[in-house]
Amino acid sequence: MTESRAVGTKGMPREEREAQLVVAGTEEFGRAGYSGASMAEIARRVGVTKPLLYQYFGSKDGLYLACLHRAGDRLTEGVATTMAAGGEPDQMPLKVLAAIFTTFDHDRYAWRLLRDTTVPARGDIAAAAADYRRRLDTFALLGATQLLTSRGLADPVDIEAVAQVWTGVVDSLISWWIDRPDEDAAAMTARCARIMGGLFGW
């Protein structure tokens, strides 16, 4: 009989519990943003209480940083690998999308942490998030430069704008995907390929 005890150890190792809390935190932070998310709610989702959360992560910022680093590291790594493989400029967007969809198929809120505008403007979180964004922007800028120059567009400000719009496109695709849990990474990739082919002739 596994009746859940109200008090005392429940026998779950710290490492495993921490992983649960990071997953729940990522979803809450991704859904409501840093300022809108509640530590008590995150603990409740996992079935524990706030003090344990604080014992393991120290503070709201500590938990957020743990979530952010997990998301940011996986994301930058995946994109870096894809970009390093090279290929035709107009094939890169789809390849990058495929990598992102595959990486985050079961963790769709993670991407949002990098783009959370409700984090405090100063501090560790802002610095870490800005760093991840800078790295991703570098890739986006590289891709945009290759794509636009291959089309005869050379204005560096245009390139910046395209790079930023690209991250926004990823953002909306992921938001749309979050609302459709039945669509898996492969279906999502196929959909994007079909649309880009039809709309842009890529």
Place this chain on the structure above:
Amino acid sequence: MTESRAVGTKGMPREEREAQLVVAGTEEFGRAGYSGASMAEIARRVGVTKPLLYQYFGSKDGLYLACLHRAGDRLTEGVATTMAAGGEPDQMPLKVLAAIFTTFDHDRYAWRLLRDTTVPARGDIAAAAADYRRRLDTFALLGATQLLTSRGLADPVDIEAVAQVWTGVVDSLISWWIDRPDEDAAAMTARCARIMGGLFGW
């Protein structure tokens, strides 16, 4: 000598002060989101105190609704007019963008209120914002349908995805624009026309 008095009337009519507060509120809500924005800060930006803000708008929700309605009404009206004028499907995106840029040239944060994810999930604000989004989504869906069917893409789910990505594109263009106050609406429109022409051959 116009020394600012600490107490007593400063001689500004209610209507004018309300307008100032709505402008300041729109910027703060747009920047930090509903949950991240502070009423005291909004009052401070205008040079008054919280009680006056509450006397005029009743609550945080009241102020937010005032900002939201101003933004939403202007936006839906502008887009409706543009869409009603008709034209080639692949010319519509640029026309709509031009309308949005012109309408919100001096009020760039307004768009963000419609897409604020930090508002409480229930209540007047959520309902009003959902209603504006629904109206805009209808236009986006209409445009996406025309565009995709003209390219031989008929999957209704694809169309939904494209419509949502389109609103995300507008979102990122406006974010980019907010960071570049020197770029006016005409320059922004010209940039988009150039990029779309180069990238998609539209």
Place this chain on the structure above:
DNA sequence: CTGGTAACTTACTCTCGGGTCACTTAACCG
């Protein structure tokens, strides 16, 4: 079976921000 430690909780404190009360000053009208 016993002592130590890791996994937890109950029941707090404290700060910040939404919201309010009672009051003060200026403008306007007769």
Place this chain on the structure above:
DNA sequence: CGGTTAAGTGACCCGAGAGTAAGTTACCAG
């Protein structure tokens, strides 16, 4: 002028959520 009203404030209340102190239970080594 004097009285009314609109514009405005300082100082407060209160609830929610971040963060904490001290205790409870289970597991494990000897």
